[in-house]
Amino acid sequence: MTRSITQIQQGLADGQFSSVEITQEYLTKIGSFNDTINCFITITDELALQQAQAADAIIAAGKARPLTGVPLAHKDIFCTDGVKTSCASKILDNFIAPYDATVIEKFNQAGAVMLGKTNMDEFAMGSSNENSYYGPVANPWDFERVPGGSSGGSAAAVAARLAPAATGTDTGGSIRQPAALCGISGIKPTYGRVSRYGMIAFASSLDQGGALAQSAQDCAILLQTMAGFDARDSTSIDTPVPDYSAHINQDIKGLKIGLPEEYFGEGLDADVARVIGTAIEAYRKLGAEIVDIKLPNLKLSIPVYYVVACAECSSNLSRFDGVRFGHRCADPIDLEDLYKRSRGEGFGDEVKRRIMIGTYALSAGYYDAYYLKAQQLRRLIKQDYEKAFAEVDVIACPVTPEVAFKHGDKSDDPVSMYLQDIYTIALNLAGLPGMSIPAGFSQGMPVGLQLIANYFEESRLLNFAHQYQQVTDWHLQVPELK
Amino acid sequence: MTLKIEDVRNIAQLARLQIDDADIEQYATDLSSILALAEQMNAVDTTNVTPMAHPLDATQRLRPDEVTETNQRDKFQAIAPDVKNGLYRVPRVIE
Numbered sequence: 001m002t003r004s005i006t007q008i009q010q011g012l013a014d015g016q017f018s019s020v021e022i023t024q025e026y027l028t029k030i031g032s033f034n035d036t037i038n039c040f041i042t043i044t045d046e047l048a049l050q051q052a053q054a055a056d057a058i059i060a061a062g063k064a065r066p067l068t069g070v071p072l073a074h075k076d077i078f079c080t081d082g083v084k085t086s087c088a089s090k091i092l093d094n095f096i097a098p099y100d101a102t103v104i105e106k107f108n109q110a111g112a113v114m115l116g117k118t119n120m121d122e123f124a125m126g127s128s129n130e131n132s133y134y135g136p137v138a139n140p141w142d143f144e145r146v147p148g149g150s151s152g153g154s155a156a157a158v159a160a161r162l163a164p165a166a167t168g169t170d171t172g173g174s175i176r177q178p179a180a181l182c183g184i185s186g187i188k189p190t191y192g193r194v195s196r197y198g199m200i201a202f203a204s205s206l207d208q209g210g211a212l213a214q215s216a217q218d219c220a221i222l223l224q225t226m227a228g229f230d231a232r233d234s235t236s237i238d239t240p241v242p243d244y245s246a247h248i249n250q251d252i253k254g255l256k257i258g259l260p261e262e263y264f265g266e267g268l269d270a271d272v273a274r275v276i277g278t279a280i281e282a283y284r285k286l287g288a289e290i291v292d293i294k295l296p297n298l299k300l301s302i303p304v305y306y307v308v309a310c311a312e313c314s315s316n317l318s319r320f321d322g323v324r325f326g327h328r329c330a331d332p333i334d335l336e337d338l339y340k341r342s343r344g345e346g347f348g349d350e351v352k353r354r355i356m357i358g359t360y361a362l363s364a365g366y367y368d369a370y371y372l373k374a375q376q377l378r379r380l381i382k383q384d385y386e387k388a389f390a391e392v393d394v395i396a397c398p399v400t401p402e403v404a405f406k407h408g409d410k411s412d413d414p415v416s417m418y419l420q421d422i423y424t425i426a427l428n429l430a431g432l433p434g435m436s437i438p439a440g441f442s443q444g445m446p447v448g449l450q451l452i453a454n455y456f457e458e459s460r461l462l463n464f465a466h467q468y469q470q471v472t473d474w475h476l477q478v479p480e481l482k
Numbered sequence: 483m484t485l486k487i488e489d490v491r492n493i494a495q496l497a498r499l500q501i502d503d504a505d506i507e508q509y510a511t512d513l514s515s516i517l518a519l520a521e522q523m524n525a526v527d528t529t530n531v532t533p534m535a536h537p538l539d540a541t542q543r544l545r546p547d548e549v550t551e552t553n554q555r556d557k558f559q560a561i562a563p564d565v566k567n568g569l570y571r572v573p574r575v576i577e
Binding site for chain 2: 094095096098191192205231234235237297299300302303304306307310314318321322323324325326327328332333334335336337338339340341343344345347352353355356357359360361363370372373374375376377378379380382413414415418429430431432455
């Protein structure tokens with residue numbers, strides 16, 4: 001049950017197993033472990049078997065498409081027609097999406113099978129998956145620890161091999177951080193590369209869909225289906241999608257990797273630093289040239305991010321008003337009471353905090369001091385990367401300052417939780433693509449290496465990640481589930 | 483910036499969020515510490531820096547003003563909390 005996407009594609013093509021058989025195998029495993037790991041909010045077993053049956057007929061007819069019959073899990077932020085789409089919020093607990101997100105539509109067209117919808121932090125706000133209406137997710141490497149967030153359910157499902165691969169979204173690290181803490185590979189593409197249509201909005205100028213999988217090779221296969229221009233997303237970028245698997249085997253000899261000194265300073269756990277150092281050595285042996293670079297505005301990325309993200313979320317989440325869909329309070333006395341109690345009852349604490357911070361930052365008299373200032377600093381952060389990419393091909397650094405922490409360790413103090421995002425959020429502010437790949441272990445828990453490339457250079461990221469995975473086996477390590 | 487109880491009430495009102503009285507003080511503490519974090523931005527002079535609205539400085543696309551969606555009122559209203567005769571119902575707003 002540790003088959004990669006490539007192996008599943010091969011097995012289906014050779015007739016080693018049918019899609020129904022393999023789908024059933026995953027559903028059985030989900031049935032055994034979901035109570036403990038809690039990585040799925042909804043298990044779509046009936047739909048999955050129907051889709052698998054249809055896929056088998058298509059394969060038998062010799063009309064298989066790239067992902068025909070391959071089971072996948074989807075983060076519960078992507079709207080799925082006829083299937084509950086909760087965003088892990090009470091306010092959407094009764095929401096059966098009336099349409100498919102573009103990403104879901106593309107996977108359906110490619111013939112993929114949906115196993116279910118994965119748990120997450122409510123509205124993707126969080127770094128530990130503890131902010132879910134459906135309860136926390138356990139890290140498959142140690143059930144007492146968090147899987148990271150916000151795509152914690154997707155990361156845990158793939159790490160536990162309850163799904164071969166999963167979709168996720170990344171607003172401030174929500175693919176890379178859980179991928180790192182669960183020991184799997186995750187890619188956050190360039191802003192505008194994957195359509196946001198039907199992906200429930202948190203911070204529209206930062207949100208980007210991507211993939212969590214067992215290897216860079218599998219990430220490439222998923223991204224191939226997900227990426228592309230979509231007229232229904234006003235910030236989708238109309239630029240051709242390259243063949244992401246085509247250049248994966250290229251030699252990286254002579255290419256330059258930059259190590260930003262700001263990512264290796266105070267706050268980084270010494271043992272995590274050791275693991276990252278070993279990974280950098282592996283790249284040196286692969287022939288890459290390692291150079292030191294500077295990203296001086298990194299430390300500003302946390303305040304900038306929490307102003308931009310909260311401001312945008314306060315605006316985006318105003319649509320949840322208890323009128324057209326979602327939770328409505330009982331017996332409202334007037335319209336304002338309906339709005340206030342529906343929202344007050346429907347949103348969790350972290351979501352309320354962020355809505356209020358955003359409302360404050362956008363209110364009359366404060367806009368310039370907060371949102372405008374943040375947008376100015378965002379340009380400085382972007383310029384740091386521009387300077388860096390004039391010198392290097394890829395930036396390498398840690399994903400998180402420490403390995404997965406225990407449930408409850410940081411949930412009382414929002415700011416200490418926010419500081420976990422220090423290495424991941426600058427990239428979202430700049431709109432750049434990034435990856436996390438397994439690079440070793442510290443205290444028995446996985447450590448992720450982050451790779452960052454220039455705009456639309458996902459192929460380069462996948463190439464660098466795949467080359468590393470050819471000479472290491474960290475990505476093949478699987479937790480023993482009891 | 484330290485928020486007072488009254489500030490939190492005002493913000494919650496602007497955001498149309500019902501907050502229990504028992505929780506207001508905790509929100510005041512948490513929101514104040516988040517705003518203190520945000521104030522770290524003031525350490526950098528940003529005079530003459532153009533605000534960045536889009537990572538690739540893209541602008542909004544326009545499309546012809548044509549009907550592209552079909553009417554799916556029944557489907558959309560099937561998930562609404564309260565509808566009657568094809569209309570969404572809310573408490574009376576006009577006396």
